[in-house]
Amino acid sequence: MAQVCSITGKRNVSGRRIHRSGLAKKKGGVGRHVTKVTKRTFQPNLQNKRIWVPELGRFVRVRISAKAIKTISKNGAYATLKKAGLI
Known part of the structure; x- marks a missing residue:
């Protein structure tokens, strides 16, 4: 399963780790x-979550990021999931 948030679309991003050696000039x-x-x-x-949607009267299983959980708390489960195209 891909590491992608169902609501925000966040996914893995590549970057670089830099290794430095030596003592700073000020030291x-x-x-x-x-x-x-x-x-x-x-x-x-x-996070894998079961979110209760009162309008549907059932739980919906989604794989969402921590930011998406905050978005659901702010805007409501039904509106957020509908905008993402999950229901």
């Missing part, structure tokens, strides 16, 4: 230097 060294750059991925904070 008496010759300065910090980048010695290696490696790839990494930033993953969304996804």
